[in-house]
Amino acid sequence: MPEQFWWVTVGGERVVDADPTPDLVHAALTSALRCAAADHPSVRFRHLDLDPVSEGDPGADVVAAVHVADEAELAVRDGSLYVKRLEQAESGGDVGPESAPDLTHVLITGGTGKLGLEFADHLAASGAGRITLVSRSGGPPDVARRIEALRRRHDTVVDVVRCDIGDEAALADFAATLPEPVSLMLHAAVNYVATPADDITRTDLDEALRAKVTGLRSVLAAIPTTDDVRVLLCSSLSATLGGRDQALYALGNRMLDVVAAELRSDGTRAASIQWGLWRVQGPLDDAGVARVQGAGVVPMTPSSALTVGLSDLSADSIVLSADFAELRDVLALLGSHRLLADIPDDVAAPPTAAPAAPARAAEPTVVHDEIARTEPAEPVDPTGPGATASVADLLRSELALTMGLDPAQVDLDPDLPLVALGLDSLQALDLRKRVKTVLDQDLPIEAILGGATLREVVELMG
Ligand SMILES: NC(=O)c1ccc[n+]([C@@H]2O[C@H](COP(=O)([O-])OP(=O)(O)OC[C@H]3O[C@@H](n4cnc5c(N)ncnc54)[C@H](OP(=O)(O)O)[C@@H]3O)[C@@H](O)[C@H]2O)c1
Structure with a gap:
């Protein structure tokens, strides 16, 4: 390369x-x-x-x-x-009561998923008349119980419909049964496919786009809507910042942003929100969530994400909570940290909205969230037993711990590039934190990612 x-x-x-x-x-x-x-x-x-x-x-x-x-x-x-810069949005354009979405009939594709249910809760509490939740399975039993509770708590008709939105014939049948046109459409259906970019197959591509993009286009064509229908598409931060194994996911999400722009140019009030990480876990597995959190993205509570995200649907936005200093550090490893150059570090761990381009977009309300940090390694007492260990020994030990290995059990070859030992960029960042804590020295991360060996790193650290 x-x-x-x-x-x-x-x-x-x-x-x-x-x-x-x-x-x-x-x-x-x-x-x-x-x-x-x-x-x-x-x-x-x-x-x-x-x-x-x-x-x-x-x-x-x-x-x-x-x-x-x-x-x-x-x-x-x-x-x-x-x-290209992401900017913290300043003020909303579409936040007056007259521009609030018409909640007569809300259709949520992927409605029995994590975000779909949160939307349903929020919109029922906001006075929605009817909510139709669509998914292939109708959701597991606990979802059925949650929807039953929703019906009891609010004066909202909630229908759950099983339909594969990637199947046009099934969609046409479903559309024919709708009792009234849709006034707000939320698209949250996704089939998450995680594959390293080098291994993507045609089947993976079809699978990843089936609900998110192909299904969306079919829904837009088939479903009867009111004249001033609103459309909100759930995209993801991955479309702007990328992520390991997320090529197909990012690609599909970016397509949603383009579909929203196409709809707007045809006169439909549409917006695509690139969400950061929600505290309710969605399509990512535990390892995927840990990786996103490790990059400084902080999970948002549903209520804060919804408050920010739904406050202004006049344009596309990114809604995320992050430790921006940490996120910038991670992006620096990929050379894309200047995307965040205009976002101050001291944004108070907020969900903030930023446009995905030199073009500006929506409005954020800053909401405070906890910052989830990984605990740094315990500092070494300079007079204690670790005091006599050499820099090389300490580094080898911290490296093993970073990679989830037992330092006493492994013998890491000092002449192999650390990346060849399996150290990835996020682990390198973690190792840097550990080294700062234990040795109070800066780890030469660029050299590591460029192929430096343990021996060379020790030399570079003097
Ligand atoms: N959760 C987050 O932190 C997060 C962050 C950024 C962006 N997002 C985006 O937000 C959206 C919702 O995410 P989520 O967390 O709610 O995901 P989720 O919990 O995995 O829910 C996805 C839903 O889509 C449905 N679905 C999948 N394929 C379908 C098809 N062909 N036809 C109809 N329904 C289909 C699934 O139900 P069945 O399997 O029963 O069909 C499920 O109800 C996604 O677009 C995701 O990319 C989420």
Whole structure:
């Protein structure tokens, strides 16, 4: 692999107001490629989005871009270079009571899943007249009990319908049974497929897009709606920041952002929210959740996520809670930390909304969440028994612990690159914390991810 890998798209981002709707394929493949970058931390993945309407020389734009240092995401529009930044939104545009969604009939695809049920609770409490929850299975027995309790607590008609939204015939039958047009549609159906980017098959792709993208398009075509229907699509932060093994997931989520933009350009009031991590665990397994949390993303309580996310549906947004200093550190390993350059570290562990491009978007309300941190290793008492251990021994021991191994049982080869021993970028970050605590020294992470051995790291640390 080269040291730098440039990915060039045309119209894959919305940069200036005059831009057309982003190109579905260019936008989505960019999100997938960001995930591939997580698998190759020693390579700098850089992205340039060319002007979709310019008749100028793209060669000159490319040359201009490669001379910009330290920026992972660039775009050219009308001869000017843009860098991508996430910004904390300042004020909402669509928050007045007159722009509140019409809750006469809410349809939630993936409605018996984790987020679907939270939406149902929240919207029933907000006075929804009817809520229709759609999923293939109808949910397990505990979900049925929860829905029964919802019906008892609120004056809302709640219907649960079994339907595979990837099956057009089934969807047509379902649409024909709906007692009234849908006034608010929430799309939360997902079939999560986690695969390393190098191993993706055609079947994986079909599986990953079946509910999230293909199903959404079928629902939009089949379901009767009111004239001023609102559409809210549940996308994910992975579409902007990437994530290990999440290429297909990120790609599908980015497609939702594009579908929302297409709907808006056709006059439908639609928004796509890239959610961070919810405290109610959704499609990710425990290891996936741990990895996202390890990157500094803090799980949001459903109530705070919903308060922020539903407060302004006028444009796309990212709603997340994070320890931004830690998240920036992790992104630095991939060279994309400047995406967060304009977000202060001291944002109070908030769910915050930020637009996914130089274009600005929605409005956040800052809500305080706890920051979940992993406990650092116990410091070594300089006068205690560990005091005589050499830097190499301490480093070897901390390395073993970071990789989940017993230091007494393993004999790590000091001449093998640490990445060849299996140390990944998040573990490298964890190791850096441990080394800071134990040795009060800075670990040369870049050298490690670039292939340094244990012996070389010890030398670099003096
Ligand atoms: N939870 C989070 O922290 C989080 C974070 C970021 C983004 N999101 C996004 O938010 C959305 C909801 O996530 P979640 O956590 O609620 O996921 P979840 O708990 O896995 O729920 C997904 C739902 O989709 C349904 N579904 C899957 N394929 C379907 C199909 N072909 N037809 C109809 N229903 C189908 C599932 O039910 P059946 O299997 O019975 O069909 C399930 O009810 C997803 O789009 C996810 O990407 C979630």
